[in-house]
Amino acid sequence: MEEEADTGVSSRAERKALEKAKILQRENERNIFRQVGRVLKKPEAERSEEEAAVLLLHRETVEELCRRQVRRNVLKRKQEEVYDDADELKSKVRQLAVAIKQAKHLVVYTGAGISTAASIPDYRGPNGVWTQLQKGRTVREYVRLFDVTERTSLHRHGTGRKCTHCGAELRDTIVHFGERGTLEQPLNWKGAAEAAGMADVILCLGSSLKVLKKYACLWSMNKPASKRPKLYIVNLQWTPKDDLAVLKIHGKCDDVMSLLMEELNIHIPVYDRAKDPIFSLATPLQPEEQDSCTREVIAAINGQDDCSPDPGKQAEEPTAVQGGWFGRGYGKGKKKKKST
Numbered sequence: 001m002e003e004e005a006d007t008g009v010s011s012r013a014e015r016k017a018l019e020k021a022k023i024l025q026r027e028n029e030r031n032i033f034r035q036v037g038r039v040l041k042k043p044e045a046e047r048s049e050e051e052a053a054v055l056l057l058h059r060e061t062v063e064e065l066c067r068r069q070v071r072r073n074v075l076k077r078k079q080e081e082v083y084d085d086a087d088e089l090k091s092k093v094r095q096l097a098v099a100i101k102q103a104k105h106l107v108v109y110t111g112a113g114i115s116t117a118a119s120i121p122d123y124r125g126p127n128g129v130w131t132q133l134q135k136g137r138t139v140r141e142y143v144r145l146f147d148v149t150e151r152t153s154l155h156r157h158g159t160g161r162k163c164t165h166c167g168a169e170l171r172d173t174i175v176h177f178g179e180r181g182t183l184e185q186p187l188n189w190k191g192a193a194e195a196a197g198m199a200d201v202i203l204c205l206g207s208s209l210k211v212l213k214k215y216a217c218l219w220s221m222n223k224p225a226s227k228r229p230k231l232y233i234v235n236l237q238w239t240p241k242d243d244l245a246v247l248k249i250h251g252k253c254d255d256v257m258s259l260l261m262e263e264l265n266i267h268i269p270v271y272d273r274a275k276d277p278i279f280s281l282a283t284p285l286q287p288e289e290q291d292s293c294t295r296e297v298i299a300a301i302n303g304q305d306d307c308s309p310d311p312g313k314q315a316e317e318p319t320a321v322q323g324g325w326f327g328r329g330y331g332k333g334k335k336k337k338k339s340t
Contacts, residue, residue, distance in 0.1 A: 036061045078238035082250040092249045093256060096203070096232055097263035099246070103201035109218070113206020113235065114253045145282045146295040148172050161289050193217035199229040206253045209239040 036058050039051045047055075055062050084092060100106055149172050151160050157171040196202070196218045204212075212218055219241075220228045231245045234256050242248050249256055261268050278298070285292065 032058055032061055033065065037065055040065060081236040083236065084250045089249065089251050089255070090259060092247060092251075093259040094263055095247055096249065096256075097260055099201050099230060099232060100203070100260075100264065105195075105198045106201045106203065107195050107199040107229070108203045108205060109207055109209075109212060110205045111207025111209075111235075145278070145297040146293055148293075148295075150293055150295055159292075161285075161292050164286065196220055196229070202229045202231050204231070204233045204235070204239070204241070205257075206235060207239070208235070208237065209233075209241050213240045 035054060039047060039054055040062065042051070148159050148170075152158065152172045158169045159172055161170045162168065163170055197220060199220070202219075216222070219231075231241060232247050232249070233239055233241060233245045234249045234251060234253060236250055236252070258268065
């Protein structure tokens with residue numbers, strides 16, 4: 001019994017010693033990385049002989065840090081917004097206009113970038129739907145003149161207001177960051193795939209394509225490269241489809257579309273706020289719901305009270321990032337990054 005006990009103590013001691021050795025090794029590697037990193041930040045002419053010797057001694061660490069720097073630089077370039085100059089922009093738009101005129105079946109994929117001119121923040125992801133559709137229930141839609149996602153977040157879509165028809169809680173129609181829309185309606189993947197299959201020209205407006213790139217059916221990837229539709233991209237930043245595009249236009253969607261309409265001789269009607277359908281479609285808040293939101297309305301409907309907070313009430317301290325789904329998703333991402 002004593003021999004077995006001694007064996008158990010010995011094995012535990014060996015495991016502890018092994019774990020301690022691994023910890024010390026990792027700490028030593030971190031120290032080496034920090035030391036080499038400090039040396040690499042200095043200009044070569046300012047490095048001492050000892051520092052040069054450190055780089056020679058830890059060549060693998062130097063190579064790894066250089067690879068990391070290259071990856072950081074590539075990522076930084078991809079995130080930068082690039083603008084074509086006026087002449088280049090017009091030239092590219094003329095090429096796009098020719099392609100559209102010659103196209104037999106044009107398909108356009110739009111992203112949140114098409115609405116940034118209306119002060120709506122862009123985001124990466126498809127448009128959202130709610131779970132009622134998945135259950136096959138009839139959906140009663142409420143259009144509002146304010147951001148309905150004030151109280152919603154990841155996997156929490158309740159807005160705190162009730163349906164006047166059935167009494168159930170109203171839900172937002174957003175696919176929040178971290179979620180994925182899988183419903184057939186109203187996303188209509190089948191219809192989109194059929195349209196893409198017939199397309200000879202695809203125009204992407206204001207989309208990062210980081211989500212759409214995953215759906216091969218939207219790009220006719222089952223066809224030989226020579227028979228796939230010609231791809232034209234309008235975006236200020238890098239997209240994963242840039243290398244496959246016939247033409248990449250670095251410009252704002254509104255500017256590009258204005259020039260394109262001129263080339264196509266299509267008149268752009270002047271926006272008439274009084275005729276905007278959102279005001280006729282919007283459902284006003286019920287009297288008991290007036291305190292259910294603090295978001296500013298786009299414009300008050302005739303006869304409708306403003307849903308902004310009572311001036312007499314003390315407003316809550318604003319957070320660093322405002323907005324419904326956008327603000328909450330951004331805030332959670334920052335917290336998660338810090339904790340890791």
